[in-house]
Amino acid sequence: xxxxxxxxxxxxxxxxxxxxxxxxxxxxxxxxxxxxxxxxxxxxxxxxxxxxxxxxxxxxxxxxxxxxxxxxxxxxxxxxxxxxxxxxxxxxxxxxxxxxxxxxxxxxxxxxxxxxxxxxxxxxxxxxxxxxxxxxxxxxxxxxxxxxxxxxxxxxxxxxxxxxxxxxxxxxxxxxxxxxxxxxxxxxxxxxxxxxxxxxxxxxxxxx
Numbered sequence: 067x068x069x070x071x072x073x074x075x076x077x078x079x080x081x082x083x084x085x086x087x088x089x090x091x092x093x094x095x096x097x098x099x100x101x102x103x104x105x106x107x108x109x110x111x112x113x114x115x116x117x118x119x120x121x122x123x124x125x126x127x128x129x130x131x132x133x134x135x136x137x138x139x140x141x142x143x144x145x146x147x148x149x150x151x152x153x154x155x156x157x158x159x160x161x162x163x164x165x166x167x168x169x170x171x172x173x174x175x176x177x178x179x180x181x182x183x184x185x186x187x188x189x190x191x192x193x194x195x196x197x198x199x200x201x202x203x204x205x206x207x208x209x210x211x212x213x214x215x216x217x218x219x220x221x222x223x224x225x226x227x228x229x230x231x232x233x234x235x236x237x238x239x240x241x242x243x244x245x246x247x248x249x250x251x252x253x254x255x256x257x258x259x260x261x262x263x264x265x266x267x268x269x270x271x272x273x274x
Contacts, residue, residue: 069207069227070115070197072220073107074244076231081241082214095234097264101134107230108138111209113200117216118148125183144186145200147216151190197225214242222247228272229254235265
């Protein structure tokens with residue numbers, strides 16, 4: 067049975083983005099070590115799971131990127147969770163604007179394999195049932211990226227087998243939290259912690 071890993075960047079005070087979807091702080095508080103850790107995590111996935119809004123952002127960004135994340139982001143299959151059963155139209159969000167504005171690599175020709183963005187699997191049924199169905203097969207883990215609402219739902223329903231949280235050295239004060247609306251306390255077991263030069267720390271947790 068496959069495991070579901072939730073990978074998120076998170077501020078020191080527990081937010082995954084600012085109140086308007088800002089993610090510029092992620093780029094300002096990362097470094098080569100944190101990037102390498104994230105790329106390794108992304109490559110381990112058999113499929114990338116995300117909400118429809120995050121999918122639209124990523125589909126508008128990664129096919130033209132030459133950054134270290136681009137190859138695994140473009141090659142690995144996608145599963146989009148959408149209650150309507152539709153991906154919808156591309157929209158400009160604050161997160162996409164921040165990511166585009168703060169690109170760290172020079173533009174070059176687009177990666178050769180970005181087809182996974184044009185034909186994702188769309189899951190529109192009950193979240194727990196859809197996740198259970200995806201977990202049935204053996205193989206590499208499923209990797210959930212977000213956005214915030216999708217990630218909150220996975221956490222709230224106890225569907226996450228492992229949390230890979232890159233905690234950035236910044237406090238936002240307000241924004242969209244990851245661990246909100248929990249029906250009860252969620253106890254976690256720390257599997258590993260890796261500190262990077264920027265001050266970011268990669269925490270790997272499993273439910274206790």
